[in-house]
Amino acid sequence: MNTRAKPVSRGFGTPELIFLLSVGVLVVVVAFPMLLIFFNAFWVDSHFNVADVLRVLQREETYQALLNSLILSGGVTVTGTIVGTFFAWLVTRTDLPFKATMKLLFLVPFMLPAFIGALAWKMLLSPRAGYINRLFIDVLGFDGPLFDIYSYAGIILVETMYLFPFVFIQVSGALERMDPTLEESARISGADLFTITRKITIPLVLPSIVSGALLIMLYSMAHFGTVAVLGVEIGVYNIPVLIYEKIHQSAGSFDSIRTATVLATVLVITAALILWAQNRVLAKGKYQIIAGKSFRPTELKLRGLRVPLLILCVAYIALTIVLPTATIFLVGGLKTYGLPFDLENMTWANYNHILFEWDLTRDSIWNSITLGLAAALITMFAGVIISYVIVKMKVRGKGFLEFLGMLPFSVPGSVIALGVILAWSGKFGINLYNTVWIILVAYIARYMAFSLKANSAALEQVHDSLVEAARAAGASMAQALRDVVVPLVRPGMIAAFFLIFLPALRELTVSVLLYGPTTRTIGVAIYTLNEDGETVYSAALAGIALVIIVVGEILIKRLVTGKSGA
Amino acid sequence: MASIEIRKVSKRYGGRSILSGLSLALEDGECFTLLGPSGCGKTVLLRLIAGFEAPDAGSILIGDEAVADAASGRMAPPDKRGLGMVFQDYAVWPHMTVFANVAYPLRLAGVEAGELRSRTMRCVEMVGLAGLDRRLPSQLSGGQQQRVALARALVSEPRILLLDEPLNNLDANLREEMRFEIKALQQKTGVTILYVTHDQEIALGIADRLAVMDEHGELRQIGAPEEVYEHPADDFVFRFLGIANFLPFRREGGVLYAGDSREAWRGPPPGRDGESLTAGFRPSDVMLSRDGGDGLPGIVRRASFLGAQFDYLIEIAGVLVRAALPSHECVARGLLFAEGDACRVELASVQWFAGHIAAAKNM
Numbered sequence: 001m002n003t004r005a006k007p008v009s010r011g012f013g014t015p016e017l018i019f020l021l022s023v024g025v026l027v028v029v030v031a032f033p034m035l036l037i038f039f040n041a042f043w044v045d046s047h048f049n050v051a052d053v054l055r056v057l058q059r060e061e062t063y064q065a066l067l068n069s070l071i072l073s074g075g076v077t078v079t080g081t082i083v084g085t086f087f088a089w090l091v092t093r094t095d096l097p098f099k100a101t102m103k104l105l106f107l108v109p110f111m112l113p114a115f116i117g118a119l120a121w122k123m124l125l126s127p128r129a130g131y132i133n134r135l136f137i138d139v140l141g142f143d144g145p146l147f148d149i150y151s152y153a154g155i156i157l158v159e160t161m162y163l164f165p166f167v168f169i170q171v172s173g174a175l176e177r178m179d180p181t182l183e184e185s186a187r188i189s190g191a192d193l194f195t196i197t198r199k200i201t202i203p204l205v206l207p208s209i210v211s212g213a214l215l216i217m218l219y220s221m222a223h224f225g226t227v228a229v230l231g232v233e234i235g236v237y238n239i240p241v242l243i244y245e246k247i248h249q250s251a252g253s254f255d256s257i258r259t260a261t262v263l264a265t266v267l268v269i270t271a272a273l274i275l276w277a278q279n280r281v282l283a284k285g286k287y288q289i290i291a292g293k294s295f296r297p298t299e300l301k302l303r304g305l306r307v308p309l310l311i312l313c314v315a316y317i318a319l320t321i322v323l324p325t326a327t328i329f330l331v332g333g334l335k336t337y338g339l340p341f342d343l344e345n346m347t348w349a350n351y352n353h354i355l356f357e358w359d360l361t362r363d364s365i366w367n368s369i370t371l372g373l374a375a376a377l378i379t380m381f382a383g384v385i386i387s388y389v390i391v392k393m394k395v396r397g398k399g400f401l402e403f404l405g406m407l408p409f410s411v412p413g414s415v416i417a418l419g420v421i422l423a424w425s426g427k428f429g430i431n432l433y434n435t436v437w438i439i440l441v442a443y444i445a446r447y448m449a450f451s452l453k454a455n456s457a458a459l460e461q462v463h464d465s466l467v468e469a470a471r472a473a474g475a476s477m478a479q480a481l482r483d484v485v486v487p488l489v490r491p492g493m494i495a496a497f498f499l500i501f502l503p504a505l506r507e508l509t510v511s512v513l514l515y516g517p518t519t520r521t522i523g524v525a526i527y528t529l530n531e532d533g534e535t536v537y538s539a540a541l542a543g544i545a546l547v548i549i550v551v552g553e554i555l556i557k558r559l560v561t562g563k564s565g566a
Numbered sequence: 567m568a569s570i571e572i573r574k575v576s577k578r579y580g581g582r583s584i585l586s587g588l589s590l591a592l593e594d595g596e597c598f599t600l601l602g603p604s605g606c607g608k609t610v611l612l613r614l615i616a617g618f619e620a621p622d623a624g625s626i627l628i629g630d631e632a633v634a635d636a637a638s639g640r641m642a643p644p645d646k647r648g649l650g651m652v653f654q655d656y657a658v659w660p661h662m663t664v665f666a667n668v669a670y671p672l673r674l675a676g677v678e679a680g681e682l683r684s685r686t687m688r689c690v691e692m693v694g695l696a697g698l699d700r701r702l703p704s705q706l707s708g709g710q711q712q713r714v715a716l717a718r719a720l721v722s723e724p725r726i727l728l729l730d731e732p733l734n735n736l737d738a739n740l741r742e743e744m745r746f747e748i749k750a751l752q753q754k755t756g757v758t759i760l761y762v763t764h765d766q767e768i769a770l771g772i773a774d775r776l777a778v779m780d781e782h783g784e785l786r787q788i789g790a791p792e793e794v795y796e797h798p799a800d801d802f803v804f805r806f807l808g809i810a811n812f813l814p815f816r817r818e819g820g821v822l823y824a825g826d827s828r829e830a831w832r833g834p835p836p837g838r839d840g841e842s843l844t845a846g847f848r849p850s851d852v853m854l855s856r857d858g859g860d861g862l863p864g865i866v867r868r869a870s871f872l873g874a875q876f877d878y879l880i881e882i883a884g885v886l887v888r889a890a891l892p893s894h895e896c897v898a899r900g901l902l903f904a905e906g907d908a909c910r911v912e913l914a915s916v917q918w919f920a921g922h923i924a925a926a927k928n929m
Contacts, residue, residue: 463655463657465653465654465655465657466657466659468616468618468644468651468653468657469651469653469657469658469659469715469718470659470670471616471617471618471643471644471645472616472644472645472649472650472651472719472728473645473650473670473671473674473718473719473722474645474671474674474675474722475645475670475674476643476645477643479645479674483670484659487661488659488660488661
């Protein structure tokens, strides 16, 4: 019991040091690039200039990009919300057979990258070469294609298939948690099922529907892949695609960079508005009716519609998941694109070539995996430390830290990429352009919010008294962290790791703006191969990407449910 | 096994003073209870002793060692203070089994495996959790978790045991049982216990000595339970140790009159001077008789039968007081009053306080 005493920390101590380090990391990685975008957009010839910004916005191409973004994301939001709400209701409130399985299957589109889906649909429904259209013209004698995927409707349909789970998850969760006595008491008061649905159920789940819809809109607004694959043929482009073209085609000219920053600013403002609206809806929707507990809601008897609706669900899943996935693998195995799917036309050579022979694709797989791993590891550990400051430490200004960390959550990928280009292309002494490091920095900025969310949630479960109990039991601070905090936070850390690693594996929006000759990622490689007309290789690589993603998703489920079982 | 001395300790939180210049000494091997309303700073005092907070002024000694001294900036970390602590919210580690939880302090101390096992198991048995040692906390009830926390605090045979409302979440029977358990344990091991609670019944039952703290963090009285109960220093202490009746009196020409009435006090004279006094008494001190007997006249305003006793609310000279009479006595002596009945009130035991003190609002 002797002389282990240390001075009472006042003023500057370890907490303040960690705090400043955290702020420093977030400022360099997140805030600085963001500020550069606004600076470049509004600061012309060394003075603040709004008129010029308006002039850029009035140009035909920028105006068209804004309009397209609005039409496309608006359309996807409407269709995605209808589809998501309908299926959510079907799997929670009716006696549909195999509900649990169906519910899992409806979440599968979340795993599949939308641009790979777009690629598959292009192979199936492009007006002249698409397999389905050819079937209808050549075999069934149609005059023209059944459906032209190169259209607004085509883009909206494809995005809907991959984005509707946003609404599905929110609404099915709300329907499951809603206290059934609310509906039962309406029933006792004499309301029929239609009235109850209209007057009780829908108003109660409306906040969830709206918030899911806004997520779809946010995502679609910032989405690059589908529009780039399906729209460019017919001259339809949205803001992210135009940013990409500005950066790529005019090789860093001042005017194109400025146009890109103005577009990025519009994107950021729109995203901020959407998130603000979502917060308001969610705050309003908290009428504590939807309790945390799980109840057993009353189920609607479908009677004669049971089987037809089941068939509808199965057909939907077959059409949106099985068909595109199978197409990808089959086209990937064709000797030449356009041949019919006969056994004699199939070969393993494409897969072999891509995996073992061709440097470009081998590098892209290697790049994606190492980038994903590095980004996930760095972001996971940084996220734990920053979350620890935010949740557990008593330092001033940690609200600022939280704001900085959550900022990228609302910032679209193309904006982050643009900010990173502005910051790390040598203007400020460090030139990472065309190296893999610039992609890594961008990934870290983009995924930091995921890590902070997962880790903060885990840390909030670790009540202070658990650590204090360890200290009282004779543990030093380091021992208490090792024996109590880390084991309890580990599930959150693992979740954060995979929440970053898996999306990073299939990332396209950010990497496509940042890649250099030797730093293609899987997403970029698939995209550029397709652009260059190497459709079968593009499909084969996409198939390999799908295998990696699905295996990863399964591993994560195993790990997370296995470890946090306690 | 160790004394605790708190010397003029002050603590502030964000501009609000919680404790100011508090001094208190616990003797080696005693069970000391700190009793006070919630939010009075008793938990803060516990945390200061444990080392989770540093005093703004003053010093704390455990044994002969100054573990915290604001003047010199000395501050021994919690793990070097040789204490066991039970937290209000149990703080049982959810990822460890009962055995691992209880064994943890021994593991840190580097106790050899065989001994670790036998000491842990003995402790688990002592708190009545034999056979549950492989369970995870999520598989235990709140009361069982609390006993895990108690076993964990005791296993390393600390010099000092700090208990923060450790019996709060137990049901009445278990609470009583654990109270005896803690007391027996303390007599066996001689550990110094500081027990913090707002429950006067537990405090009185368990303590060798107790202190009553008011909402401003000031100690109102320190003493043996019987002493504090029988001779409360002031009306705060009196009020805090049980249901309190207050009946104001005024002195006119050497005679005490109840309230603003002309009814005179005929009991033993108070040992106090002053123009205005207040009589404090417990419901069980009230002796009732039918109208026409001796004592102050009163009217029964509410009568409730609670099984073992009758509970009456009686108005005396415009003041409401509560009376509790054993049911058998009421029946034997014909004291079954109805609302509105007149009665006479005598008091078996009275604490006299200076000035007029208002009674609690909800009687």
